Amino acid sequence: MQNEAPHLLEEREKQTRREGLPELNSAQKGKVVLRFAPNPNGPLSFGHARGIIINGEYAKEYEGELILRFDDTDTTVKPPLPEAYAIIEQEAEWLLGFKPHRIIIASDRIDQYYRHVDIMLSGGFGYVCQCSADEFREFRVSKTNCPCRANEIEPNIELWNKMLDGTFVPGDAVVRVKTDMELKNPALRDWPALRIQDTIKNPHPRKEIGSKYRVWPLLDFQSAVEDHLQGVTHIIRGKDLMDSTRKQTLLYQHFGWQYPETMYWGRVKVHEWGGFSTSQMRKDIESGKFTGWSDPRLPTIAGLSGTGIQAEALRNFWIELGVTQKDISVPLSSLYSHNTKIIDDDAPRISFIRDPILLALSGNQQSIVEIPTHPNFPAMGSRKIQLNSQQVLIESTDYGEGKLRLKEFADFDISEKSAEFISQERSDARKIIHWASVDTSSKATLQTVNNGQISKIEGVLEHHNLLKGDVVQIERIGYGVIGENNTIIFTHD
RNA sequence: GCUCGUAUAGUGUAGUGGCCCAUCAUGAAGGACUCUCAUUCCUUCGACCCGGGUUCAAAUCCCGGUACGAGCACCA
Incomplete structure (x- = not known):
C-alpha cells in the first residue's frame, strides 16, 4: 500500500480556521480598487464604519486602492451637509488608520x-x-x-x-x-x-x-458610471443593493463594460440601540434633543470615539463579523470586548468614589501611599497619595462591611465614620476596596449612558495629570475617558 | 403581490461531499493568578431550521416547506 497508494497514508493536515476576511474573487495584488460611497448628509455612523473598514482592509490586504466617494446627488430628500465632507474624510482616516487613496465628489x-x-x-x-x-x-x-x-x-x-x-x-x-x-x-x-x-x-x-x-x-446611474471611470474592481456593499448590481450590470452591457466583482453583507442590528437614521439624527440634533453629532447617546463615529471606543476595536469588530449575507443582531458587549483588549494595557488606573463617605483614620499608618499606575506594568510608574489630614473617602456601598482593606494601603476596622488601623500587611481575607484621600482628590462627575439616557454620578476623583481624552481604567468600575471640568466619561465595564 | 437573498451553540463566525460525534471568538458557570468586580491563564456548557432526494458518504449538492430580511423611490 505504501508504494501503490501513498496518498491514502498521508496524514491529512487538519484544516486550519480561516483568519480574517474571506478572499476576494479574481483579485490580483496591487490591482484592486475598492470604494466606499456615503451620502454626506451627516457624519459617519456605526453602520458606515463597516463599509469603510471592510473595503479599506481589502485595499490594504491586496495593496490596492480605496476611493472615498461622496454620493451627493440628492439636493431634496437627503441633502448633503456642507461640513460633513471634511468630517467624513477625517473620520474615514481615523477608522482606517490611513488616508483613502482617492477622493471623489459626485457633484463635481x-x-x-x-x-x-x-x-x-x-x-x-x-x-x-x-x-x-x-x-x-x-x-x-x-x-x-x-x-x-x-x-x-x-x-x-x-x-x-x-x-x-x-x-x-x-x-x-x-x-x-x-x-x-x-x-x-x-x-x-x-x-x-x-x-x-x-x-x-x-x-x-x-x-x-x-x-x-x-x-x-440617480444612485444607480451615477455609481455605475463612476465605478467604471475610476476602474473599480470590487464592490462590497449591503445586500439591499443587490438589485442595484443587477440594474447596473444591464447598463454595463449596453456600454460594453465589465461589471466589478461584488460581495454583500446583511443587515446589522445592535441589540441595545433602536433604529437611527442619519436624517433623523440630523433633525433631533437641530431640535436640540441631542447636543451634536458627538452626543454620547448617538451611534455615530464621533459619539463612539468620544466615549472611548478605539478605531482598532471597531476594525476588529467588523472584521470578525465578516461579509456574510445573514441579517444579524449583535450585542454591544461584543464591541466592548474588543475595546477592552485594545485599551487595558495602556489605561492608567484611577480611583473614582461614588457617593463618598468620609472616614477619619486612627492609628499608626503611613502618611503617604504609593500605588502602581498599572499593576501589570511597573514601568508606568505610580501614584503617590498624600494622607496629611488622615481622612479617606470610600464608596457608601462599601461602608458597613466593618472590616475592610484599603487597596495597596492597609487593613482597617470601620465604625462610626472612623477607621482604625489594624495592619499594613494583610491580616485576614477582608474585602479589598478602592479609596481616595481627601488631600489628593476632588469633586468630580462620572457620566454614563443607560438605555439612551445620560446619567451623572457625583463623587470624587483621585488627582491626576492626565489630559482630556485619555483613556483610563476606573478601579472596580470600568473604563472611561477624561473629560472637561473634572468629569469622566464612562466607556464600558 | 412580484422578485431576490439568507438559514451552524445565547450571540457572532469557520467549514464548499469523506479531515466534522463540527472551528474560533464572545457569553454563562467554575477555577488559577492578582492588594480592582480589571487584565492574563485553565476547565466546563452549548449548534448544523424542518421534510424529502442524490451519493458508498451531506452542515456541505438538489427539491419542497418554514422563518427572517431586502428590492419593486423622479432616496442613498
Missing part, C-alpha cells in the same frame, strides 16, 4: 455623467420618459412598454435638452435605461437614471455647485 462630476447620457441616448439604449411616476408604475407591473420608449434618437436628444434647459420641471421627465419590461424582476424594468431637481428652491449645499445643475443622476 456631473459633466461626466451627462457625457454618458449622450452616449446612451445616441446609442439608443436610453430614453427620455415623460410618464408620471404613477403611470410608469402601472407599466412596470403590467410589463408593458411606456409610449416614450418608442421615441427615436433625435426626439430623445431634443427632450433631453429640454430637461437641461429648464423647459421641463421636476416630474415632467426622467431619463431611463432601456432594459426589458418583461424582465422577471420588476425592479430592473427600464429603471430611471436621471431626474430633474428644483435646485433654485433646493440648491446643492456646496456653494460652488448651488443651482448650477437642474438634472441630476
Whole structure:
C-alpha cells in the first residue's frame, strides 16, 4: 500500500480556521480598487464604519486602492451637509488608520455623467420618459412598454435638452435605461437614471455647485458610471443593493463594460440601540434633543470615539463579523470586548468614589501611599497619595462591611465614620476596596449612558495629570475617558 | 403581490461531499493568578431550521416547506 497508494497514508493536515476576511474573487495584488460611497448628509455612523473598514482592509490586504466617494446627488430628500465632507474624510482616516487613496465628489462630476447620457441616448439604449411616476408604475407591473420608449434618437436628444434647459420641471421627465419590461424582476424594468431637481428652491449645499445643475443622476446611474471611470474592481456593499448590481450590470452591457466583482453583507442590528437614521439624527440634533453629532447617546463615529471606543476595536469588530449575507443582531458587549483588549494595557488606573463617605483614620499608618499606575506594568510608574489630614473617602456601598482593606494601603476596622488601623500587611481575607484621600482628590462627575439616557454620578476623583481624552481604567468600575471640568466619561465595564 | 437573498451553540463566525460525534471568538458557570468586580491563564456548557432526494458518504449538492430580511423611490 505504501508504494501503490501513498496518498491514502498521508496524514491529512487538519484544516486550519480561516483568519480574517474571506478572499476576494479574481483579485490580483496591487490591482484592486475598492470604494466606499456615503451620502454626506451627516457624519459617519456605526453602520458606515463597516463599509469603510471592510473595503479599506481589502485595499490594504491586496495593496490596492480605496476611493472615498461622496454620493451627493440628492439636493431634496437627503441633502448633503456642507461640513460633513471634511468630517467624513477625517473620520474615514481615523477608522482606517490611513488616508483613502482617492477622493471623489459626485457633484463635481456631473459633466461626466451627462457625457454618458449622450452616449446612451445616441446609442439608443436610453430614453427620455415623460410618464408620471404613477403611470410608469402601472407599466412596470403590467410589463408593458411606456409610449416614450418608442421615441427615436433625435426626439430623445431634443427632450433631453429640454430637461437641461429648464423647459421641463421636476416630474415632467426622467431619463431611463432601456432594459426589458418583461424582465422577471420588476425592479430592473427600464429603471430611471436621471431626474430633474428644483435646485433654485433646493440648491446643492456646496456653494460652488448651488443651482448650477437642474438634472441630476440617480444612485444607480451615477455609481455605475463612476465605478467604471475610476476602474473599480470590487464592490462590497449591503445586500439591499443587490438589485442595484443587477440594474447596473444591464447598463454595463449596453456600454460594453465589465461589471466589478461584488460581495454583500446583511443587515446589522445592535441589540441595545433602536433604529437611527442619519436624517433623523440630523433633525433631533437641530431640535436640540441631542447636543451634536458627538452626543454620547448617538451611534455615530464621533459619539463612539468620544466615549472611548478605539478605531482598532471597531476594525476588529467588523472584521470578525465578516461579509456574510445573514441579517444579524449583535450585542454591544461584543464591541466592548474588543475595546477592552485594545485599551487595558495602556489605561492608567484611577480611583473614582461614588457617593463618598468620609472616614477619619486612627492609628499608626503611613502618611503617604504609593500605588502602581498599572499593576501589570511597573514601568508606568505610580501614584503617590498624600494622607496629611488622615481622612479617606470610600464608596457608601462599601461602608458597613466593618472590616475592610484599603487597596495597596492597609487593613482597617470601620465604625462610626472612623477607621482604625489594624495592619499594613494583610491580616485576614477582608474585602479589598478602592479609596481616595481627601488631600489628593476632588469633586468630580462620572457620566454614563443607560438605555439612551445620560446619567451623572457625583463623587470624587483621585488627582491626576492626565489630559482630556485619555483613556483610563476606573478601579472596580470600568473604563472611561477624561473629560472637561473634572468629569469622566464612562466607556464600558 | 412580484422578485431576490439568507438559514451552524445565547450571540457572532469557520467549514464548499469523506479531515466534522463540527472551528474560533464572545457569553454563562467554575477555577488559577492578582492588594480592582480589571487584565492574563485553565476547565466546563452549548449548534448544523424542518421534510424529502442524490451519493458508498451531506452542515456541505438538489427539491419542497418554514422563518427572517431586502428590492419593486423622479432616496442613498
